Structure formats: C-alpha cells, structure tokens
Amino acid sequence: MVRKIIDDIEKSIRETAKKLLEEGKVDLIIGYTKGSIPLRSGPCFITDASKTDMLVWNQSCDLNLAKYLAKNDDRKIGIISKGCVGRAIVHLIVEKQLNRENITIIGIPCEGVLNRAKIMVEIGDKEIIEADIEDDKIIIKGKDFNKTLPLQDYINQLCITCHYKIPPISDIILGNKKPEKPLKDDFKDLNEIESKSSKDKIEYFKKELNRCIRCYACREACPMCYCTLCFIDQNKPVWFGKTADISDNFIFHMIRAFHVAGRCVSCGACSSVCPMGIDLNFITRKLEKIVKERFDFESGISLEVLPPMGTHKFDDKQEFMIEED
Amino acid sequence: MVQKMISKEKISDLIKELQKEFKVFGPVKEEGVVLFKEITDAKEICLDYSNSKIPAKSVLFPMIDTLFSYKKEEKGVKIIENPPYEKTVILGIRPCDSMGFSLFKIFFSFGKYKDPLILNRLENITLIGMGCLEPRTTCFCTSVNGGPFNKESVDVLITEFKDNYYLESSTDKGEALIKKIKSLTDADKGDLAKIEKLQKDIESAIPVIKGLDSIHTKLDGLFDNPMWQLDAQGCLGCGACTYLCPTCHCFDVLDENKQDGSGRRIRIWDTCQFPLFTLETSGHNPRTTKLPRVRQRIYHKFNYYPKNYNIIGCVGCGRCIINCPVGSDIRNIFMSVENSSSKTEG
Ligand code: SF4
Numbered sequence: 312m313v314r315k316i317i318d319d320i321e322k323s324i325r326e327t328a329k330k331l332l333e334e335g336k337v338d339l340i341i342g343y344t345k346g347s348i349p350l351r352s353g354p355c356f357i358t359d360a361s362k363t364d365m366l367v368w369n370q371s372c373d374l375n376l377a378k379y380l381a382k383n384d385d386r387k388i389g390i391i392s393k394g395c396v397g398r399a400i401v402h403l404i405v406e407k408q409l410n411r412e413n414i415t416i417i418g419i420p421c422e423g424v425l426n427r428a429k430i431m432v433e434i435g436d437k438e439i440i441e442a443d444i445e446d447d448k449i450i451i452k453g454k455d456f457n458k459t460l461p462l463q464d465y466i467n468q469l470c471i472t473c474h475y476k477i478p479p480i481s482d483i484i485l486g487n488k489k490p491e492k493p494l495k496d497d498f499k500d501l502n503e504i505e506s507k508s509s510k511d512k513i514e515y516f517k518k519e520l521n522r523c524i525r526c527y528a529c530r531e532a533c534p535m536c537y538c539t540l541c542f543i544d545q546n547k548p549v550w551f552g553k554t555a556d557i558s559d560n561f562i563f564h565m566i567r568a569f570h571v572a573g574r575c576v577s578c579g580a581c582s583s584v585c586p587m588g589i590d591l592n593f594i595t596r597k598l599e600k601i602v603k604e605r606f607d608f609e610s611g612i613s614l615e616v617l618p619p620m621g622t623h624k625f626d627d628k629q630e631f632m633i634e635e636d
Numbered sequence: 637m638v639q640k641m642i643s644k645e646k647i648s649d650l651i652k653e654l655q656k657e658f659k660v661f662g663p664v665k666e667e668g669v670v671l672f673k674e675i676t677d678a679k680e681i682c683l684d685y686s687n688s689k690i691p692a693k694s695v696l697f698p699m700i701d702t703l704f705s706y707k708k709e710e711k712g713v714k715i716i717e718n719p720p721y722e723k724t725v726i727l728g729i730r731p732c733d734s735m736g737f738s739l740f741k742i743f744f745s746f747g748k749y750k751d752p753l754i755l756n757r758l759e760n761i762t763l764i765g766m767g768c769l770e771p772r773t774t775c776f777c778t779s780v781n782g783g784p785f786n787k788e789s790v791d792v793l794i795t796e797f798k799d800n801y802y803l804e805s806s807t808d809k810g811e812a813l814i815k816k817i818k819s820l821t822d823a824d825k826g827d828l829a830k831i832e833k834l835q836k837d838i839e840s841a842i843p844v845i846k847g848l849d850s851i852h853t854k855l856d857g858l859f860d861n862p863m864w865q866l867d868a869q870g871c872l873g874c875g876a877c878t879y880l881c882p883t884c885h886c887f888d889v890l891d892e893n894k895q896d897g898s899g900r901r902i903r904i905w906d907t908c909q910f911p912l913f914t915l916e917t918s919g920h921n922p923r924t925t926k927l928p929r930v931r932q933r934i935y936h937k938f939n940y941y942p943k944n945y946n947i948i949g950c951v952g953c954g955r956c957i958i959n960c961p962v963g964s965d966i967r968n969i970f971m972s973v974e975n976s977s978s979k980t981e982g
Pocket residue numbers: 375529532533534535536571574575576577578579580581582592595
C-alpha cells in the first residue's frame with residue numbers, strides 16, 4: 312500500500328518537473344536522486360527537461376532540500392518538498408532568507424523516512440547490498456545474509472511524531488492522499504529521557520556525543536544553520552574549543568541546539584547525515600517542546616506569525632532571571 | 637618470510653603475549669561503530685569486521701594530538717615534552733589502511749621539514765594486518781596499487797582460513813616478532829596453497845577501475861572544467877569524506893590554556909572542505925566557494941600526490957563513498973574525469 316503511494320508520487324514528481332521545465336516556469340528543479348549505495352539518496356539539480364527521470368522519491372530521501380535554496384539565487388526554482396522541507400522554506404521566508412516569488416513549492420505527502428543509523432546498528436558491520444521496502448517490511452540483502460525488519464520500527468522517530476506530512480504552503484500538491492488532521496503532539500517520545508535523573512541524563516548525552524568527530528555534517532545539512540560564520544568557527548578570538556573532546560563536543564551541540572530553538576523544523580536531517588550515527592534530535596525535540604509550551608509556537612507553519620526568538624514581549628515569562636538585591 | 641598459524645580461539649593468547657611488550661590497538665565495536673582502540677582486555681577485539689568507521693590512522697594521528705605541554709614559571713615558560721612513544725602493535729588493520737600509513741610516512745618525511753612525532757611513532761608501530769575475505773562493493777584497492785591481501789605496507793599479514801589465522805611476515809620487524817611469539821605454531825603447509833588460491837580469487841573478484849594510473853595527466857587539463865560544478869552543487873562541505881579517509885592528514889594547531897598558566901599545544905584534524913581551512917590572516921580566502929574545495933580533494937589525491945611523490949593519494953577503501961551524507965561517489969568523479977578528458981582531447 313505504502314509502496315504504491317510512494318511510487319505514484321515518484322511518477323508525478325517526474326511528470327511535474329518535466330512540465331515545469333518545458334513550460335519555462337522554472338529554471339531548475341531541486342529534488343532527490345538515488346545514491347550509489349543502498350538506503351542512501353542525494354540531492355539532484357535538474358535544468359534539462361529530458362533528465363527528470365533521475366528524480367526519485369522513497370523512504371531514504373532524508374535530506375532537507377531547503378538547504379540548497381539561497382537568498383541571492385535569482386533562478387526560478389521548483390523544489391520537491393515533503394512536509395519538513397516546506398516548513399523549512401516557510402520559516403526561512405519568515406526570517407527573510409528567501410524570496411518567495413522565486414520558489415515553486417512542489418508539495419508531496421511524506422510517509423516518514425528511514426532511520427539508517429538504527430538499521431546499521433541492527434545489521435552490524437555487514438555490508439548491505441540491496442534494500443527494498445515492501446508493505447510494512449524492509450528487506451535487506453547482503454553477501455551471505457537476508458534480513459527482514461519491521462518498517463515501523465525503523466522509521467525516524469521525528470517522522471512518527473510529525474504532524475505536517477505535507478508542506479503548510481505549496482504551489483502544487485502531488486498525490487491524492489488527503490493530509491491527515493494534525494495530531495496533537497504530546498511529546499511522549501521525550502518521557503524516557505525526561506524521567507532520567509540529571510546524572511543519567513549527562514551519562515546519556517556523553518555516550519551519544521562522545522562519538523562525534525566534529526565533521527559538522529549536522530550543521531551543514533541543517534536548513535536553519537545558515538550563518539556565514541558559525542559561532543564555533545569564531546577564531547579572532549576563539550570562542551569555544553574545536554576539539555572532539557567530550558566537553559568541547561557538548562558545548563558545540565548544546566549551543567547549536569539553542570541557536571535552532573524555535574526555528575528547528577524537526578526534519579531530522581542533522582541526525583540522518585551524521586556519519587557516526589549520533590541522534591541529535593533528543594535535544595532538538597526537547598527545545599521544540601519548550602517552545603511549544605511557553606510560546607505556543609511551531610516553526611514553519613505560518614508566514615504571518617513571528618517566531619519567539621525574533622520578537623520581544625514585555626510579559627514573556629522570565630522566572631529564570633535572578634533578581635539582585 | 638615466515639609463516640605461522642594460530643587457532644581462532646586462541647587469539648587472546650596472542651594478544652596477551654603481545655601486551656607484555658607492546659601497547660596493542662585493534663578494532664573494537666562501540667555503540668554499533670567499529671573503531672581502533674587500545675585493547676586492554678583481549679575479549680574486546682572485534683576481528684570479524686569489514687572495515688572500521690574511523691580508519692586506524694586515528695592511532696598514528698589522533699583527532700586530538702598533544703605536541704607538547706607548557707607551564708608558565710616565574711622566569712619564562714617551561715616546555716614539557718610528551719613521554720616517549722611506547723612500542724605499539726596495531727592488530728587487525730586492513731591492507732588499505734596500512735597503505736595509508738605508508739602515505740603518511742611519505743608525506744610527513746618529505747622535503748626540508750619532517751614531522752618528528754609522526755615519524756617516531758611510525759618507527760615504534762608494528763602493523764599486523766588482516767586480509768579481507770569479504771571486500772565491500774565500495775572497495776577499489778586493486779585499482780590504486782593495493783589489494784585485499786597486500787603485504788607491502790604491513791609487517792605481518794593475517795589471513796583467516798577455516799578455524800585458524802595464518803600469519804605471514806613481510807618485513808624483518810614482522811619476522812622477528814612472530815618468531816618469538818610462543819602461542820604461534822608453524823603453518824600447516826597443506827593449507828598454504830589453498831590460502832594463496834583463496835587470496836587470488838578474492839582479489840580478482842574486485843572490479844578494477846580503469847585509467848587511474850594516468851588520472852593525474854587527465855586532471856591536468858580539467859582544472860576549469862564545468863564538471864566540478866556538478867559535483868560541488870550537492871556537496872554540503874562537511875568533514876566526513878576527509879576525516880574518515882585513511883590518507884587525509886590535514887590539521888590545525890591550537891593552544892589550550894588553563895587559568896593556572898599551564899597548557900598544551902595540540903593539533904586537531906582539519907580539512908580542505910571547510911572554508912576556514914584556507915582563510916588567511918589578511919582576511920583573503922583563496923577558496924571561497926564549494927567548487928574549489930571539492931576539486932582540491934580530488935586534485936590533492938590524484939594529481940598533486942602523483943606529481944610530488946609519484947604515488948596516488950587514495951588507497952581505495954571506499955569510506956568517502958559510504959559516509960558522504962549526500963551520496964557523492966568518488967567513482968563517479970573518476971568517470972567524469974574520463975569522459976571530460978576524452979571530450980577535451982577530441
Ligand atoms: S536542527 Fe536538525 S531537525 Fe532541526 S531543522 Fe536543523 S537539521 Fe532539521
């Protein structure tokens with residue numbers, strides 16, 4: 312069932328892209344294409360209407376393509392947008408980082424993407440030679456093994472809680488599946504980590520962040536990390552340590568998380584691209600929850616509502632401020 | 637050349653014997669990721685692995701490497717040198733990664749300025765490599781002068797056969813070492829011929845990428861070719877392909893100062909894929925966009941290395957293919973080089 316929906320969308324992505332290019336409505340289509348190894352996809356940039364068959368849509372399309380848009384790009388761009396790509400575009404417009412007129416949002420409904428890191432841990436160190444999705448199963452083939460995994464268990468956690476499967480704003484919508492009514496996000500997925508003691512929390516953070524090699528793929532893949540000079544790269548003078556030592560790693564990830572608070576669109580790209588399989592979204596989810604609870608704000612949903620970090624209200628709660636006597 | 641064997645079950649005995657004289661590093665699995673770490677308990681080693689996520693270069697060239705420490709004193713600064721490097725064995729390194737060690741040696745000893753730290757470590761490290769029974773589909777070592785059982789850059793090569801590990805020395809250092817290890821027995825002559833055949837079969841099954849031996853001359857004419865734009869547009873500019881590459885050796889030097897006036901000078905990994913890598917103090921940056929950075933990685937390995945050191949700067953491990961978050965594949969770049977150079981010639 313799911314497979315059929317996805318295949319149909321892929322077909323209409325190709326047709327739509329072809330048409331838009333042929334009619335000169337866009338100069339460029341940004342979409343997904345097949346990677347050279349199983350479970351991996353990449354971005355593709357198509358200007359030639361005869362090449363639209365390169366476009367794919369499947370559950371390994373985990374990048375946030377909004378990353379490839381830029382304010383100073385004058386081309387007319389059609390961008391294949393699952394829900395979180397659309398949200399990123401909306402939020403970037405609100406932050407005045409994109410020109411709405413140049414962008415054609417081609418909205419597609421998303422069934423969630425796979426958590427590759429989790430699959431790799433399950434498969435161990437063996438090479439995956441072929442991976443296929445059939446109904447509710449992932450079928451993995453290697454040189455001397457076959458493994459079937461239940462699809463639902465390997466969908467990204469963020470996709471399970473995601474309630475914006477299609478972009479909040481689109482110029483074209485593909486697929487005839489009606490968007491489901493947004494579920495109420497109860498942040499239950501945070502229960503486990505929230506119930507840990509401070510000591511256990513630190514241990515958990517350390518265990519995850521210890522592996523970080525500071526390749527910055529997470530930052531580079533994040534549509535909200537668009538600063539010309541990241542705080543971590545400030546070197547005149549140096550602001551923070553840049554080693555892969557746990558204390559430096561901790562500072563980098565915590566501050567990056569603060570910088571995307573109220574801006575993060577829960578796309579999971581930061582975790583999906585991490586070569587070390589680090590899950591960074593336990594941090595971003597917590598911030599998402601805080602922003603929702605304190606400011607009743609969700610990023611990338613509306614072009615009108617200003618984000619909490621971009622506005623100021625005198626009656627904002629500030630019980631964390633310490634009064635001087 | 638000396639050939640010895642040990643049953644797989646007894647590998648701990650071998651490790652324990654090595655530990656009497658050496659610090660032993662080997663592949664271990666942590667949170668699903670295989671890395672090279674010091675083996676304190678022989679049970680930790682994970683020899684049934686395809687290749688480590690981070691290449692074994694992390695032992696020779698750690699992510700954080702203390703060059704020396706210092707302490708401010710009443711008169712001037714006291715420099716504290718590192719303790720002498722202990723004799724070390726790296727057990728289970730793959731032949732491609734050990735080729736990386738040979739390239740490090742060439743690079744860090746080339747020209748007027750030698751790197752004493754790296755060279756001293758290389759002197760003190762003995763490599764006991766492990767042949768690859770199951771090369772990955774992304775491996776192309778045989779196209780870049782290597783092979784799954786290449787002995788050139790290891791001191792000893794292990795080949796797994798049935799229930800045993802067969803060890804073959806390829807240097808004097810390796811020979812001296814395996815001669816004195818008591819847990820090893822003489823190799824079963826009957827198996828040796830079979831092992832040789834197995835090695836050949838596995839090696840010849842790896843697809844060969846044609847034209848890499850002359851890629852440097854082709855690249856000569858392609859510096860301004862539009863092909864780089866195609867590769868650069870999707871690249872995120874992260875450190876995955878270079879940090880995880882067994883031949884990349886670039887670093888940044890920093891001082892870490894403590895409030896008490898002590899500190900250390902360290903070097904940490906750095907990469908040509910970051911804009912800051914080429915940012916000069918004047919504020920000028922010769923590589924401001926992704927295109928020249930993407931091109932630099934390829935030129936360094938496949939043009940500058942062959943020209944400067946007469947060797948390709950890639951050992952074909954495939955890590956850059958596996959780990960690139962946007963699915964960039966260096967083999968496709970080789971193809972573009974072939975196609976573009978035939979076009980420019982024609
Ligand atoms: S922080 Fe991660 S999940 Fe949030 S927008 Fe950036 S890439 Fe997406």
